[in-house]
Every structure is written in structure tokens, then in C-alpha cells.
Amino acid sequence: MKKLSTKIWLLILLFLTVTVIFMVLFTDFLYERLYVSDSEQSMIEVGEKLQSLYKGGKVTDELVDKIEEYNLFSNFNVFAVRNPRELSACVPFEIDYDTLIGPDERQQLLQGKSITKIGYEQRFDREVISVILPFTDQNRLEGILYLYYPLAKISELANTEVLVLITSVVLFSMLIAFFVHKGLRRIMRPLNELHQAVEKMSEGDYHTRVQVASSDEIGKLSKAFNEMADAIQREDEERKIFLATVSHELRTPISYVKGYSEAIQNDFIEGAEREEAIKLINREANRMERLTNEILELARSKEQEAINLYPIVLAETIRESITLLEHLAQKKEIYIQTDLDESIIVQGDEEKLKQIFINVIENAICYSNEESTINVLTKSIKGNAIVEIADKGIGIPKEDLPYVTQKFYRVNKARSRADGGSGLGLSIVDQLVKLHHGKLFIQSEEGKGTTVTITVPLLEE
Incomplete structure (x- = not known):
């Protein structure tokens, strides 16, 4: 398995390779599109100006001499001949006449169009670009104007800078490699x-x-x-x-x-x-x-991250929970008084809501004095159903209130163990209330009683 640093190195190497290939192709593009194209266009422009010296009729020696004088101050080599076959005697390399001016090319010349040829010439050891323009009179080819120029090689375009360029690339690559190595070590x-x-x-x-x-x-x-x-x-x-x-x-x-x-x-x-x-x-x-x-x-x-919630009549669920605990309340002669809003409908799981109410009401019964009253109230406020279960029992000390929903936490360990309490009831209630996207609040005063408030979202209309 390759390390991440190795993968990064390979990625950098791939980018460098792609960059080099792109630069080679781009350089060739510049050479072909800019240098060669520019040379061709310049030769055509010069040829058209020299072509304008011809006024018709036979091509005179005076015109040929005048055109060839241009060679003294031009980069291009220019020749004017009456018969294209005479070119072989003028240029310092062999010319295949049939290849140079075939039937198609001759037809173009008769139409007054220029012809451009590019080919390798062994004598110059480079590509040679040639431009041919016609001297025509009454649809007759009286002669041609021939311009040629040996194109410089790509390496010759910057021959003096090649060593500097290579040295710079090497030094730059070494510098990049050093910083990349340092950077990778820092990143890794x-x-x-x-x-x-x-x-x-x-x-x-x-x-x-x-x-x-x-x-x-x-x-x-x-x-x-x-x-x-x-x-x-x-x-x-x-x-x-x-x-x-x-x-x-x-x-x-x-x-x-x-x-x-x-x-x-x-x-x-x-x-x-x-x-x-x-x-x-x-x-x-x-x-x-x-x-x-x-x-x-x-x-x-x-x-459980989520439970299936469906519409539930809250008052009915609370009454069913109280019914299950009536025998326990009767043993201590405790009266459970209710004030339930029958119109409240919540989004909840009925069995889990019963478990919440049974746990809280059972705690209220267990820790209430005999012949006392437990009040169960429901109301709706700002999109939430509020359930309050209040007793007048022994209460919870202020210092214990923040911890009563923790697992196995007991306010009175001796009494809880005797009554069979495990210290898990309120912890379960807290978890189930959260599953209903609700909240649990406990207010208590030692010796005066405890009020447990449960909020559950109402059914959205």
C-alpha cells in the first residue's frame, strides 16, 4: 500500500509530465502557427508588391533584374523567370518541376492565385518555404515570381538561450523538489x-x-x-x-x-x-x-435514533397510565387528581408515552406521604403540550436535582433499595422524552414535594 506522501509525489510527477508535454506541443503550435505563418504571410505580401511591377505582355529582362535586386536587402530569396523550368538554373537546390507546378497548381496560377510550398531541403538541412506568384496576361502564364526562405529550426530560434534555459529548469526543479519535500513533511x-x-x-x-x-x-x-x-x-x-x-x-x-x-x-x-x-x-x-x-x-x-410518531390523544394516554397505577395509589390512600385538556393531540408513540407517565407517576406515589394528593395537569403553549405531575411528597434536595436523571443515581439510597428502586426510572424517562423531541424539567423542594414537567410537540395542522 502506497503512503499518502508517495501518492502526492506521483501526482506532482504526473502534473510535471503533463506540463512538459503541453509545453512541447504548445511550442510546436507556436512554431507552426506564428513563425511559419508569419513568414508565409510576409513572403506573400512582398511577392504581391513585386508582382505589381508587372504591367502585362512579355516578362522583360529589365523586370527580372529589378526584381532580383530585391535580394540585396531582403531576407527572402526572390527570382522572376519566364519559364518555370528555368528555376532549376536560378536556385541553389534541385527542383522537381512536375511536383512544384502540376496541373492543379498551373490552374491556380492562371487564376491569379499564389501557391505556397513547404518541404525539407537537404542542402540547407531544414524546411524551406516557397511562394509562387504568376505573371499573367490575357489568361496566359507569361512567367512566375518565385520566393523561398529556409525556415529556422525550433532549436535555432533560441540557440543562445538553450543552456541558460536548461540550467534554469534544473535549478528551478531542484528548488521546487526541496520545498515540496519540506511541505509534505509538514503536512504529513x-x-x-x-x-x-x-x-x-x-x-x-x-x-x-x-x-x-x-x-x-x-x-x-x-x-x-x-x-x-x-x-x-x-x-x-x-x-x-x-x-x-x-x-x-x-x-x-x-x-x-x-x-x-x-x-x-x-x-x-x-x-x-x-x-x-x-x-x-x-x-x-x-x-x-x-x-x-x-x-x-x-x-x-x-x-434508537428515531421512533415512529403518530397522532395520539394525550388525555386518554394519561388516563390509561393512571389506571394501571390505581392499586398502588390505593395502598397508600393517595388520590390522583386530573385536569386534562381533551383537545390536545400530540405526535408520539403511545406505548413509550405510557412508559414515561407510569415512571413519573409511580415515583410520585412512592415518594408521597399517605393520604396525600397528586395533581396531573395538561395544557398547550406555543406548539407544545405541557404535562405537569406534582406531588406533596418528601421532595429532592437542591444539590441532588441536577443528577436525578443519571443512571443509578439515588437521592436516598437506603430508602430506594428498600422500596425496590433501581435509580434508572428517570434516566429512562429522560431518554424517551428526547426521542419524542420533547424536554424534561424537574422542580422540587425538600419536604414540600416535586413537580415534573414534560413537553411534547403538538400535532402539526
């Missing part, structure tokens, strides 16, 4: 650190962090890695605490069940004490079952 350093940090993370070292040294994409990646590492570390710490707490919560009921069951099996307990021991075993088994179910429910609520 945080990536290498990030790679090492990932390897440490994969080995279980969740304290690993990388330095954020820039605000570019690599800096953002490093920042994202640190945030991810923080989240993983918190999750790992929560997992360890969670497992330790679960082990602690299960250890007590398991020890009770094991101890009393062994005592009963060995006939160490008899009579009324035996019946009491069986009740205790049943109670602790129920507590373990409830704890296990709550742990599973909490895990499911955390894993």
Missing part, C-alpha cells in the same frame, strides 16, 4: 501523529489526544478526532461505572436469594421464619427482574 506530520493516536485508541488507550496546530482540513480532522476520543473516553468511563453499579445492584439480591434458599434447603429455617424467607426471596427476585428489564429498556432507548 499531523497525519502521522493522528495515525499513531488512532493505533493507540485501537489498543484501548482512550486518553490519547493530538495537537490541533492549524485551522485547515487537517486541523479540523484533528479536532474531530479529539472530540471523538473525548466521547469514547466518557462512554468507556460510563460503561465501567454502569457495569460496576449493575454488579453492585445485583450482588445484594443474589446474596439474599442464595443465602435464604440454601438455608431453606438445609432446613435451617422453619415455621414463620421460613415463610418470611420465601417472601424475601420472591421480593429480591422481582427486584432483579425489574432491574434487568429497566437496563434493557435503557439500552434500547439509547440505541
Whole structure:
């Protein structure tokens, strides 16, 4: 597998290769389109001016001499001849007459058009451009004007600068290579650190962090890695605490069940004490079952990113939840008073909403004094349904309020364990409310009671 730096080097090399090929093609284009074209156009312009000296009739010696005098001060070689076959005696290289002026070319000359020829000439060891213009009179070819010029090679156009050019290219390439190498090392350093940090993370070292040294994409990646590492570390710490707490919560009921069951099996307990021991075993088994179910429910609520929401009549769901808890309230002679708005319809999951209300109302019953009242109120404000569940129970100390939705958090650990509480109820409620895109608020005063407020979005009309 190629390293990223190697891939970048290969990419740079590819760009340089493409650039060189482009420059070669572009240079050839400039040579053909600019230099050759310019030379051709200049020769045609000179030829047309010299052609204008011919006034018709036979081509005179005077005209031929006058035209050839132009060679003294021109870069182009110019000859005027009466018969095109005479050119071979004028130019210093062999001319194939049939190739130079064939039937097609002769027809063009009779029409007064010029002819341009470009071909390699061994004597000059270069391309030679030729322009032929006619001397015509009454549709007769009386003679021709022949101009030729040996084109310079591309290398000759900048012959004196070639060494300087090559030296400059080499030095520039070395300079570019040096800075690219330095730049790649600087760019790759945080990536290498990030790679090492990932390897440490994969080995279980969740304290690993990388330095954020820039605000570019690599800096953002490093920042994202640190945030991810923080989240993983918190999750790992929560997992360890969670497992330790679960082990602690299960250890007590398991020890009770094991101890009393062994005592009963060995006939160490008899009579009324035996019946009491069986009740205790049943109670602790129920507590373990409830704890296990709550742990599973909490895990499911955390894993769910979304739930299916559909229209629900809120008052009906609350009444059904209260009905399920009536027997518990009757044991303590607690009256649940309701003030429900029958018109409120929310977007929610009925079973999960029941679970929310059952958990909160059950807590209110458990921590309320006997012969007291619990008030359940619903109303709508600014697109949200508001559910308030208020009791006049023992309340929650102010310092404990921020933590009551944490897993396994207990305000009164001794009382909660005796009542079978696990410290997971409000944590589950908090998760389920968030799944409904709602909010959970808890207000309490020790010795005066607690009010739990739940907001859930109303059905959009």
C-alpha cells in the first residue's frame, strides 16, 4: 500500500509530465502557427508588391533584374523567370518541376492565385518555404515570381538561450523538489501523529489526544478526532461505572436469594421464619427482574435514533397510565387528581408515552406521604403540550436535582433499595422524552414535594 506522501509525489510527477508535454506541443503550435505563418504571410505580401511591377505582355529582362535586386536587402530569396523550368538554373537546390507546378497548381496560377510550398531541403538541412506568384496576361502564364526562405529550426530560434534555459529548469526543479519535500513533511506530520493516536485508541488507550496546530482540513480532522476520543473516553468511563453499579445492584439480591434458599434447603429455617424467607426471596427476585428489564429498556432507548410518531390523544394516554397505577395509589390512600385538556393531540408513540407517565407517576406515589394528593395537569403553549405531575411528597434536595436523571443515581439510597428502586426510572424517562423531541424539567423542594414537567410537540395542522 502506497503512503499518502508517495501518492502526492506521483501526482506532482504526473502534473510535471503533463506540463512538459503541453509545453512541447504548445511550442510546436507556436512554431507552426506564428513563425511559419508569419513568414508565409510576409513572403506573400512582398511577392504581391513585386508582382505589381508587372504591367502585362512579355516578362522583360529589365523586370527580372529589378526584381532580383530585391535580394540585396531582403531576407527572402526572390527570382522572376519566364519559364518555370528555368528555376532549376536560378536556385541553389534541385527542383522537381512536375511536383512544384502540376496541373492543379498551373490552374491556380492562371487564376491569379499564389501557391505556397513547404518541404525539407537537404542542402540547407531544414524546411524551406516557397511562394509562387504568376505573371499573367490575357489568361496566359507569361512567367512566375518565385520566393523561398529556409525556415529556422525550433532549436535555432533560441540557440543562445538553450543552456541558460536548461540550467534554469534544473535549478528551478531542484528548488521546487526541496520545498515540496519540506511541505509534505509538514503536512504529513499531523497525519502521522493522528495515525499513531488512532493505533493507540485501537489498543484501548482512550486518553490519547493530538495537537490541533492549524485551522485547515487537517486541523479540523484533528479536532474531530479529539472530540471523538473525548466521547469514547466518557462512554468507556460510563460503561465501567454502569457495569460496576449493575454488579453492585445485583450482588445484594443474589446474596439474599442464595443465602435464604440454601438455608431453606438445609432446613435451617422453619415455621414463620421460613415463610418470611420465601417472601424475601420472591421480593429480591422481582427486584432483579425489574432491574434487568429497566437496563434493557435503557439500552434500547439509547440505541434508537428515531421512533415512529403518530397522532395520539394525550388525555386518554394519561388516563390509561393512571389506571394501571390505581392499586398502588390505593395502598397508600393517595388520590390522583386530573385536569386534562381533551383537545390536545400530540405526535408520539403511545406505548413509550405510557412508559414515561407510569415512571413519573409511580415515583410520585412512592415518594408521597399517605393520604396525600397528586395533581396531573395538561395544557398547550406555543406548539407544545405541557404535562405537569406534582406531588406533596418528601421532595429532592437542591444539590441532588441536577443528577436525578443519571443512571443509578439515588437521592436516598437506603430508602430506594428498600422500596425496590433501581435509580434508572428517570434516566429512562429522560431518554424517551428526547426521542419524542420533547424536554424534561424537574422542580422540587425538600419536604414540600416535586413537580415534573414534560413537553411534547403538538400535532402539526
